Amino acid sequence: MSDITSQSLFELTSNIKEKKLSSEEITKAFINRAERSKKLNVYVTDNFEKAIDQSKKFDSNPNLDFKLPGIPIAVKDLFCTNGVRTTAGSKILNNFVPTYESTVTQNLWSQGAILLGKLNCDEFAMGSSNETSFFGNVQNPVGENLVPGGSSGGSSAAVAANLTPVTIGTDTGGSIRQPASFTGTVGLKPTYGSCSRYGIVAFASSLDQAGPMTKNVRDCSMLLEVISSFDQKDSTSIDYKRNYYSNELTKDIKGKKIGIPKEYRVDNMPDEIEQLWKNGISYAKDCGAEIIDISLPHTNYALPTYYIVAPAEASSNLARYDGVKYGFRSPGQNLIEMYEKTRSEGFGDEVKRRIMIGTYVLSSGYYDAYYLKAQKVRQLIKKDFDDAFSKVDAILTPSTPSSAFKIGEKTNDPVSMYLNDIFTVPINLAGLPGISIPAGKDKNNYPLGLQVIGKPFDEQNILNISYALEDKINFKNDISDWWLSE
Amino acid sequence: MSIDLKTVKHISKLARISIDDEKANKLKGDLNNIFEFIEKLNELDTDNVKALTSIAETTLRFRKDEIKSENIREKILKNSPEENKDFFVVPKVVE
Numbered sequence: 001m002s003d004i005t006s007q008s009l010f011e012l013t014s015n016i017k018e019k020k021l022s023s024e025e026i027t028k029a030f031i032n033r034a035e036r037s038k039k040l041n042v043y044v045t046d047n048f049e050k051a052i053d054q055s056k057k058f059d060s061n062p063n064l065d066f067k068l069p070g071i072p073i074a075v076k077d078l079f080c081t082n083g084v085r086t087t088a089g090s091k092i093l094n095n096f097v098p099t100y101e102s103t104v105t106q107n108l109w110s111q112g113a114i115l116l117g118k119l120n121c122d123e124f125a126m127g128s129s130n131e132t133s134f135f136g137n138v139q140n141p142v143g144e145n146l147v148p149g150g151s152s153g154g155s156s157a158a159v160a161a162n163l164t165p166v167t168i169g170t171d172t173g174g175s176i177r178q179p180a181s182f183t184g185t186v187g188l189k190p191t192y193g194s195c196s197r198y199g200i201v202a203f204a205s206s207l208d209q210a211g212p213m214t215k216n217v218r219d220c221s222m223l224l225e226v227i228s229s230f231d232q233k234d235s236t237s238i239d240y241k242r243n244y245y246s247n248e249l250t251k252d253i254k255g256k257k258i259g260i261p262k263e264y265r266v267d268n269m270p271d272e273i274e275q276l277w278k279n280g281i282s283y284a285k286d287c288g289a290e291i292i293d294i295s296l297p298h299t300n301y302a303l304p305t306y307y308i309v310a311p312a313e314a315s316s317n318l319a320r321y322d323g324v325k326y327g328f329r330s331p332g333q334n335l336i337e338m339y340e341k342t343r344s345e346g347f348g349d350e351v352k353r354r355i356m357i358g359t360y361v362l363s364s365g366y367y368d369a370y371y372l373k374a375q376k377v378r379q380l381i382k383k384d385f386d387d388a389f390s391k392v393d394a395i396l397t398p399s400t401p402s403s404a405f406k407i408g409e410k411t412n413d414p415v416s417m418y419l420n421d422i423f424t425v426p427i428n429l430a431g432l433p434g435i436s437i438p439a440g441k442d443k444n445n446y447p448l449g450l451q452v453i454g455k456p457f458d459e460q461n462i463l464n465i466s467y468a469l470e471d472k473i474n475f476k477n478d479i480s481d482w483w484l485s486e
Numbered sequence: 487m488s489i490d491l492k493t494v495k496h497i498s499k500l501a502r503i504s505i506d507d508e509k510a511n512k513l514k515g516d517l518n519n520i521f522e523f524i525e526k527l528n529e530l531d532t533d534n535v536k537a538l539t540s541i542a543e544t545t546l547r548f549r550k551d552e553i554k555s556e557n558i559r560e561k562i563l564k565n566s567p568e569e570n571k572d573f574f575v576v577p578k579v580v581e
Contacts (some may be wrong), residue, residue, distance in 0.1 A: 042532050099561035126536055192541045206541060232549065236542045257548070304524045315501065322502070325574055326565035340504035352503055353516055356494070359501040360517070380539060414516055415523050431541030467488035 004029035005162040011220040012165055016062070016069045023062070023070025023114065027055035030072050030116060034163050037389040039483040040139045042154040042163055044077045045085045046117035066112030067226050073126045074164040076155045077118035077127055079105045079210070080199040084115065088201040089123040089151075092321045092328045092346030102199025102226045103234070104168060104210045111226050116164055120154030123348045124318065125175055125203045127151050128420040129410065132350040137407050140183055141479050144447055147402045149179030156183040157212050160479060166214040166223050170200060172207045173306050174400075174424025177436035180213055181399035181449030184438040184477035186220045186466070187213045189424075192431035193238030196231035204313035205236075207306075207428045217437060217467045221245035224459060243460045251468040254288030258465070259392035263299035264423060266401060273398050273448060276440045280396055280450045283472035284465070292392050296384040301377050302426040303418060308361050308374035309429070314351075315358025321346060353414065365431065370482045382430040389455050394465055397423050398451035399436040423451060433459045437466045438475040447477060489517050 004026055004352060007015070017022040031048045051072055058070035080086050080098035087093045101109075105415035109115070122132040130138040130153025140148040141161035148157040152169030156179030159167055169176040171189035180187025188211045195210040202208065212223035225245045231237040265274070281291055323329035323342030332338035332344045347355070361370035388395060401422055410417045427434040432453055439450040450469070494514045500504045505513065559572075568575040 096565055099558075099564055196528070232547075235546055238542060298530075301527060301530065304526045307520060307524055308527075316493070319502075322565060324576055325562075329567035332577060335579055336502070337504075338577055339502040343502055344504040347503070352501075352505075353513065353520075355501050355503065356497050356513060356517060357520060357575060360489070360493075360497050363497065363500060370524070372537055373532060374531035375539060376535040377527055379535050379538040380532070415519055418523075469544070 005033050007165070008215050009165045009222055012071055013069060015040050016071070017064050021365065023055040023058040025074040026070070027111070027114060027116070030069065030163060036484045036486070037161060037163055039485065040141060040157055040161055041136055042119055042138055042158045042161070043062045043074070043117050044087055044089070044120050044135050044154070045453055047084055047115045048117065051114050051116050058112065058114065063112060067222065068108060068111045068113035070112055070164060072114045072116045073108060073159055074106055074116040074119050074167055076121050076152050076167065076169045078121055078170050078201045079168070080201070081105055081118065084118065084325060086118065086201070087134070088125070089121045089135060090347065090351070091134045092342070094134065094200070094328055096327055098199070100199060102348060103196035103229070103231045105199070105480060107227050107229055108168070119158055119167065122151035122403060124314070125151040125170055125172055125350050126314070126350050126354055128174070128178060128417055129405070129407070130154065131407065131411055132348055134348060139483060140404050141483065142183060142404060142477070144482060145407050146446070147182065147407055149182035149404065151175040152179050152187075152213060153332060156180055156185055156187070159183070159213050159215060160186045160477065166212060166219050168210055168223070168227060169213050170208055170210050171428065172203050172310060173428050174421040176213055176401050177424050177434060177449070177451060180436045181438070182404040182447065184475065185213060185215060185446030186217055186435065186437050187211065188220050188435040188459070189427065189433060190224065190228060190459055191433045193236055194228045194433070194457070194459070196229065196234040196237050198231055198233040202317040204310040206313060207310060216465060217470045218246065218249060219462045220435070221249045243458055245463055247468055248460055250464050251287070251471055253465050253468045256289045256394065256461070256465060256471065257292055257392040258284050258289045259292050259294035259388055259395040261294050261296040261299065261388070261395060261397060263296050264397045266422065269401055270442065272442045273401065276448050276450065277398050280439055283469050284396060287468045289465070294388045294392060294395070296388060298377065298380045298384050299426060302381055302429055303422055305374045305377045305381065305429060306317065306421070306425045307357065307418060308370050309378060311354040311358035312371050313358070314361050315355045315362065318351070318355055332353065349415070378429050381426055383479060385430045385432060391456070393418055395453040397451045397453065399423060399451040403442045403444065403446035405446055427453055432456060433462055435462050435466050437470055437473070439469070439473050440475070445478075489514060489521065
């Protein structure tokens with residue numbers, strides 16, 4: 001049997017079901033490795049003591065019908081966890097201990113999983129490098145001083161470094177898929193309305209979705225099956241029949257029509273990404289898929305649209321952090337001064353920048369010119385996809401325009417940081433499912449990802465295509481454990 | 487169009503975030519860069535396009551108006567920044 005922490009979710013659940021491993025053994029193995037991995041800074045809050053107790057409790061009376069029997073899992077610190085501090089990577093929630101549980105995490109525990117701890121992320125999920133977190137940078141296990149992507153950077157690093165078998169992140173403009181691409185892992189953003197947003201710290205409510213981040217496609221299908229559910233507590237949750245994604249997973253994608261959008265061939269895209277994409281296309285052909293050239297003409301307008309819609313929604317959502325009912329408070333002479341000082345001291349620079357953008361585009365006299373304009377362009381972007389999906393079953397693109405960059409490289413230029421999300425943002429605007437799978441490496445040996453985009457609620461299809469491609473690509477993440485201490 | 491310092495200060499007032507002059511100047515630069523990037527949308531004619539307000543295309547569900555949780559006062563007050571048994575405490579509002 002291979003080392004416990006390097007096993008996939010599928011292997012771990014099989015080993016538990018066959019009684020080859022106990023939940024306690026597995027839980028302790030991940031905790032032990034975490035204790036020696038502090039340099040990566042993936043944890044904001046650990047739940048190790050309680051996790052060991054829960055693993056013993058599971059072993060004393062194991063329910064092997066569960067889908068995640070006694071499996072320890074760390075989650076992004078954007079999910080409210082009952083009785084366990086939830087910070088959203090922000091000083092303003094530094095002392096916040098929820099008294100309720102998010103629906104997606106509850107779905108994990110209801111299937112036997114055990115909370116290992118809460119993983120670092122960009123503040124309020126606003127960032128593409130995990131550098132905006134109040135709790136500091138996360139190191140990408142792929143290489144020292146390399147960003148793990150963001151905003152689910154602690155999550156991507158934790159999966160790649162074998163600190164959790166799988167995890168869940170959230171994705172508003174690429175925050176699952178971009179970090180997955182940067183760390184050589186798999187990340188899926190489901191269709192809007194597939195996973196409940198109840199109990200997730202809100203960033204941009206019309207775009208936010210939770211999703212699985214895993215070592216491989218099969219694990220991804222297993223986790224999606226658990227977290228996707230209809231929920232009365234989220235008014236945008238959609239009631240539809242969900243697949244048994246892991247049971248229905250197949251590599252047979254013969255005859256599937258896969259679209260290649262010419263607009264994703266952007267200026268200054270490195271040759272190696274162009275090559276990666278070509279390889280992906282030829283693998284898809286090898287699997288019997290039909291390749292069709294398509295056009296998504298409004299692709300270039302997606303980022304500007306996103307940088308109106310997302311900050312506008314964020315400025316409204318984050319109005320609740322006023323120091324009155326929970327979170328950080330900075331005292332003032334009067335109520336207004338208390339609000340202003342609390343928010344000024346409690347939020348970091350990127351969050352303030354986005355609140356300012358959002359406040360401006362929603363302010364009197366500018367609403368039509370910016371917010372309404374963006375909503376109209378969003379309609380055009382969605383229509384591009386509707387048109388494309390009348391001809392194809394799925395779309396294949398690169399996940400990101402570059403591989404992971406150095407810590408500090410882009411922090412002084414917000415616009416260049418935003419450009420990281422050029423291939424992922426349109427999918428959120430259109431509410432579609434998208435998955436990033438590791439597909440190769442660049443000249444520095446850093447991982448690169450390919451993205452498969454599907455029709456609404458067609459997660460099964462993009463999982464199947466990814467499963468078939470994964471087999472052909474045969475990606476190996478050679479991570480040296482350089483950060484491990486004694 | 488460019489955003490001046492006066493506008494930055496006005497927005498910060500609306501957003502209830504106090505900022506000093508140095509920060510305001512830095513933000514002015516950042517916001518202008520970002521808005522220059524956003525101006526690209528003006529290339530598109532959207533006169534006859536319907537705004538997309540919700541991706542889910544569903545109407546909101548109705549539910550029975552019933553009480554589902556009881557005695558949650560303690561839970562609600564648990565994270566309150568200033569200790570008080572029954573209320574949230576804020577600076578004096580009425581003189």
